[in-house]
Structures are given as C-alpha cells and as structure tokens.
Amino acid sequence: MMRRRDFIKLMGGALGAVALTSCGNSGNSDEAPIAPIPNGYTFYKVLSSGDALPGGNTLGAIPGTVMLNNANEVHFYGIDQTSTNGFYELLMDFNGSRPVVAQKRKVVREGDVLKDSKVVTQVNMADTNRHGSFAATVLTDDKLTGLYLEREKKGLEPVAGFLTPLPGGGGKFGANFGDLDLHDNDDILIVSHFAPSDTIQGYQGLFYLPGGEVNQQGRIVTSTRDQIPGTDSSPTGIGLVDMHDNGNYVMQIYGSNANQIQQTTDMSGANMNAIAPSMLMGGNVKNTFSRALKSSSPALKTLGKSVFFADVPVGAIKYGPRIGASNNAAFVIHVNDNHQVLYYSGKQVVGVGSVTPLGNVIASLSAPVVGSDGLLYYQASTDKGLELMVYNGPELRTILSKDDLVDGSVLRSFFHGFLPDQVDSSGRLVLTGDFEDGSTSIIIGIPI
Amino acid sequence: MAEIPKTLIATSDPLSICNGFALFPKLGAFRSGYVGTNMANTIFSVNDENLLLFRLSANAKYEVIFGLCGPAYAVEMELEGSTGNGSIELAVAGDEIQAGVLFGFTLSFVLGIQLDTMKFNWVWDGWNSNLEPSWSQLLNFHVNLEVDVIEFIYECIKKGFEAKDEETTFKKVAHISNQLIASWGMYDERKGNFVSNGGEMVATPTLNIPIDITPMIEPLAAFNVTLKPLFSRLSFGPLIGIQIPVTVKMKSVTLDYTKYSNLAFAAGKVSGTTTGADPGDASTINVELEHTAGFDISFGLFCNLNLVKLFNIGFSTTWPLLKTLGIEPKLGPYANNKSNTVGKTTAKACRECGSGSPAIFDVIFEPPGGFAI
DSSP, rough: OOHHHHHHHHHHHSSEEEEEOOOOOOOOOOOOOOOOOOOOEEEEEETTSSSSSSSOOOOEEEEEEEEEEEEEEEEEEEEETTSOOOEEEEEEEEESSEEEEEEEEEEEEOOOOOOTSOOOEEEEEEOOOOTOOOOEEEETTSSSSEEEOOOSSSEEEEEEETTOOTTTEEEEEEEEEEEEEEGGGGEEEEEEEEETTTOOOOOEEEEGGGGGOTTTOOEEEEETOOOOOTSSSSSSEEEEEEETTOOOOEEEESSSSGGGGGEEETTTTTTTEEEEEEEEEEEEEEEEEEEEEBBBBBBHHTTTGGGTTTTTBSSBBBBBOEEEEGEEEEEEESSSSSSSSEEEEEEEETTOOOOOOOOOOEEEEEOOEEOTOOOOEEEEETEEEEEEEEEEESSEEEEEEEEEETTTEEEEEOOOOSOOOBBTTTOOOOEEEETTSSEEEEEEEEOO | EEEEEEEEEEEESOOGGGGGGSSGGGGOSSSSSOOGGGGEEEEEEEEEEETTTEEEEEEEEEEEEEEEEEEEEEEEEEEEEEEEETEEEEEEEEEEEEEEEEEEEEEEEEEEEEEEEEEEEEEEETTOOOEEEEEEEEEEEEEEEEEEEHHHHHHHHHHEEEHTTEEEEEESSSOOTSSOEEEEEEEEEEESOTTTSSSEEEOOOEEEEEEOOOGGHHHHHHHHHHGGTEEEEEEEEEEEEEEEOOEEEEEEEETTTEEEEEEEEEEEEEEEEEEOOOOOOSEEEEEEEEEEEEOOEEEEEEEEEEETEEEEEEEEEEEHHHHHOOOOOOOEEEEEEEEEEEEOOOOOGGGBBBBSSOOOOOOOOTTTTTTOO
C-alpha cells in the first residue's frame, strides 16, 4: 500500500520534490520543543554539473562544500572542466514558485591574482555571513597561507599572513592558518600558529578579529599556552571551530602531549589505532574565563581528573562541533572506533544502532548543523542508505532520504553537514546531491 | 715606549663558530650531534575510520635527527699601538663577532592515507531485492620521504629575520654531521662597533617560526593536490625555536707577562694601565674576553588532517630540549683568552677554545646540579 510519504514523493517528481517530514517520535517527549518542525520541505535543484559557471567555464563537480547565508546567497566550492577549483556565489531569488538563481559570481578561483599581487594556489577554508562577506584562508604562489576577507563583493583583501603582528602585539602570526568562522560585522574567529615575542616556542591559538581586522580590539581567545580547564596540562593543538553571532564558540582541542597518544587494541592485544586524545572546549570570545570542557577524553581520566568532568560525555571529538543560540553545542562523540553518539544542548540525541524515523538502523553519523531557531539537522548513513533528519527535542523526523525525487531525478546520495552554515534564518537548507542519472546538484530545501 | 705592530687576534681565520669559544665552556662539546630516541613517534594511525559516506585509513610517523654545533662565538680584531709609562693604547680595526649555532634538522616522514567512499547498489532479487552498500576507493596515497627541513623554510626564516630588522645571518654551512642532509648556521654578526660600543659586543640570534611546509615539499604538496576536490588539506611543519643572547667584553690585554686592565674605549682605540713592568718589545699578545650567555632551544612538529569542516585529526609535540634533559645552562660570566705572536696577521683555528672540531658526539649535556666534566 502506498504510504502518504510515497505519494508525496511521486508528487515531487512533477513538482520539484516535496518531502513530508516523517512521523518520528524518537525525541524526548517530555521536553518543550525548541521550535516546531515544519510540516515538510520542498527540495529543488538550483545548479548542476554541466551548468555554466561565471567566466565561461563549466561546473564539473561539487565536493559537498556548500553554504547558505541570510543574504539569500549560496557559496559553493566547485571544480570546473579544467579541474580548476574555485568558490562561486549564487544570488537566489526565493520570491517565485521555486528558487531561481538570479545571479552567479566567481568569488575566488585558483590562478586569480589577489590584491596583494599573490596568485591563488588553493582555497583551504572559507566562510560567509549575512552581509554577504566572504573570508578564506588561501595558499598562494609564495607557498604561504594567509587570511583574506571580501567585503561588499570588492575582492579578497589580505587580513593576516606570515609575520603579521598579532592583535594587541606580543608576537607574530606563523605560516599555518587553520579553521575559520566569519560572523556579523565581519568578525572572524581563526585558528593559527603564532610565535610569541616572549618565548622561543611556537604555539597554536584561537584568534578573535572584530571587524575582520588585526588591531588592538582583537585578541587571542585561547591558545596551546593555556591549560585545559580543570587540568594541569595544556592542549597541543586546535582543530575545527564554530562560533555563534553572540560570541559563544566551540572547538576541538587535542591532548596534552605525545605520550598521551591513545592506542586502541584489538582482541589479540595488537595496536589498531593511535590518535591524539581530542576534546571539545567552549567559551565566549569576550570572556577568557568562560572556557570549559564540553567533552572529555579517556586520556584525561588517566590523569585522575575525571571528577572535574563527571557531567560531560567521554570520547573522541573527530567531527567539527557546532553551536547555536543559547550556547547550545551540537557535536558527535566517537565513543570508540565504531560507535558515535550525537549530543545537542547537553543531551544525547541519537547514536549508532538507533533506528531512524523511517525504521532504518543508523550505521554512521555526520556532523550536525544548528539552525538559528535551534532546530538540529543531521545526516545518517543506514543499512538502507542516507537520511537527513531534523530534531527539536520532543520530535525527530526524516526530511530527505535516498531515492527521494528532486525535480524528477532519483537521489542516490547527498551531503549535508560538511559545513556549519547550511541552514538560513528562514529554515532553508542547502546541500549537494548525487543522482541516479550521474549528475551532481546543489539542492535547496524550503520548509512548507 | 714600545711599538706593537698590527696583530690579528682571532678564534679562527676565517671566522667560524665551530672554532669559536663555547658559550658554556664547562659543557664541553655542547655542540654535539643529537639523535634522540624520543624524537621518533606515531603522529596518527586510524584504520577504517567510519565517517558517514567515507572510510578513512591514515598512518603518519616521523623521525627527527637533530645536529648542533655550538652555541659558540667567534671573534676577530686587529690591534696596533704602543706601550709606555705603565699604560697601553691599541687601535682596534676589523673587529667582528659571530655568535650562534650551526645545526641541521633532518626529518623522515612516512604518510599513508586511503579514503574510500560508500556507494549504494540496488541488487535485484525479486522480493528479496535490496540495497547493498559497497566501498569504492577515492584516494590512496603513500609517501616516504627524508628531507632537510631547514632547506624548505629557508626563505621564510630569512623573511622572519628581515622583519625583525636584526643582523642575524642564516645560511647553509659546511656539514657538521654526516647523518644530516645539510647543516645551517644561525648567528648574529657584528662588525666595526666594538670600541664605539664601549668594548662590548652584543648578539641575540633568535629563531621562532611555526610554518606549514607541505606546500614546499613536493610529495606532500602533491598529496594536498589530490585532496583539493574534497576541500581538504594536510598541514605539517616544524616548530623550531632557538635563542642565544650573548654579550662579549674585552677585560684585559697581556703583553708577554704584563697585564693591562682598567680598559677604556674611545676614538677607535682601547687603552689600559698596569702596575707591572713595561714589557718592552713583547713577543706575545693575549686578549682576555669575557662573555655572558643565555640559551634556549625548542624543537617540535605539528600535523593536521581535515576533511572539509566535517572531520579533523591533529597532533603536535615539542621537545623543550634543555628542560627535558635537565640542562640548566650557567649564564657566566666566562673568561676566554686568545693570543698571537705580536705582528702576526694570520691566526690558526682555535682548537683549545672549547668549541673543537665539528664532529658527531654523544650528547654531553649538563646534568642537573652539576657538570658532566
């Protein structure tokens, strides 16, 4: 018997794709919802492989790196027919019966000459904000990486690079810029190695650059010189970060020294994996003393510090953590090599082995995405393919799954959660999908 | 009244830090080759890591061979003047000091990464038809390399020194160890300001540059090219920090057995007095130098692998060598003497200065609370 969902799927074949949210109840029903889950989403292809790119090139592939800001702009990392990579911008018109690309623009492409006369070799990390600004760490032809920012579509300008004095002085940036996050007023949170002037040892720091500039208002939020809260050891590295517009941030940090490399063993006792212990730390960029661990590592337990972390989950943080309003962190804990658990706002949402609203068993989870209304989106791989789900506390629903029809094409696989900014303030989603006909598309989902 | 013809006082000619005065003389062969067992380790090793649609296996290991010659300082100056009535006056010309280290940093690095992606295939079997996931290899990369790290960051180090507007010289030098691919010198060089600076020469060579070297090493750069379509990147680099502040003063001049002290420096000349007998036409001139020094050194590595903003594993380690090995360098002051035949304008390499000939040694570091020799 055809289910209501199947019927909607068929309708979607003619009218874009309308996916009714499945009637899941896997959430914690005794909670008040963060926000209501929409009745359904309509998914549309907005750009596909083979389509024209600005500059006369043709889009060859989209690796899954796509973002949506509150200025109705989609930014995506695309590879053209010459295998050259670039970041492109689509200005969307959401006023009609379906989303339409009103304008395409190249933001930056390998081979471009930047305002500092350097030539782009590779774009490493990138982010956009509601003003339509675009920040990126870019490897240039001098084999060095720098932080660049574009405001008002006027081209990338250098913000910080090798030997740039640190905000507030006291040292210089090194030549290894890591993850970044761009926010309101072009405030930037960036991970970078640096050389302090008071010691010969290089460190890695999390830097807050208000207005996207390196000046006296900027600061080192924390660094590998600081101690891990509640311990007597320092982190040795900083991984992926995410910041909310209110200044709250979360980030991966790595364990205190090489001797704490965690090794797991198989049944015979042989070493299987060795990886630095990882933890989740959060705080606010304007308050140095707000730093706190949001997850702990078994390696910290061995230091006899578990008493400090009794109320946080224990495991590895391998995925990029995400944060929403009210300092609600969303992150996946790798409890062991095969078991992952998704946490949101301090509560366990779902884990490997759980059953999705469609009745499929979860084999693996992606990094989550937090909407501005607090809704949590995450993707799972199941024994029956992929599902994209939305969660609001009491409810958990599937909004997209393998074999759904999008603009008449059968969806094979899709990628959501590779970046934090994949939901706008209107609840629209952006993701990439591979279709049965061999095409790859940028897909926008609009709540109904 | 006796004339002192132009005489070269030098630790070696030409100047070489490896033939200079050891900054920490009681440490003896502090400029030693160092092969540390703690400097080889696993960076990360993951097998069949399940990342939604990806499966990652990645292994990275490193070994570091570190060689050091110094820290030391080398000095030269030409003295010419006269003595009489219990005093000496010498014109100082061609004065030069070099202070720093020669070192090498050879890195062996093994990296293997395999990335598979999951594909779903519809298996038709009537009522039992179903989807079957299968893994398809997306990336398989292995590299095993041995590099001279300094070679790759040479230009960056130069930029760093230029930005500091300091007179630090950084260049490739003669091998200090056959175990190293190359050897490098980092030292401050001061010329012609000895007298104007009150008989004192100050050098502060400092190096601290955290830098990602993957774009500079071809196999690793090629690996990052393969990661480009995934918007992913490997970053890897050394964390090298060296600081050697040293101050050298001239304390006395001795002609044969007559020592002149209370030295004063003015108008390109050094003068002093003695209570001893006038030496007349002396055959030997000896200059007593005194130095105080600080020294700190730190070596480390960082490595990071990310897949978009989905996945990240990182690692870094540092070896604060002095602290780790329990070394507490005594800052001095230390006295050093260099002599020559009066009127001789060449100088032999100073084998007795404490720096010795460059060679691989076992580590002879100062143990806590005492000296090794």
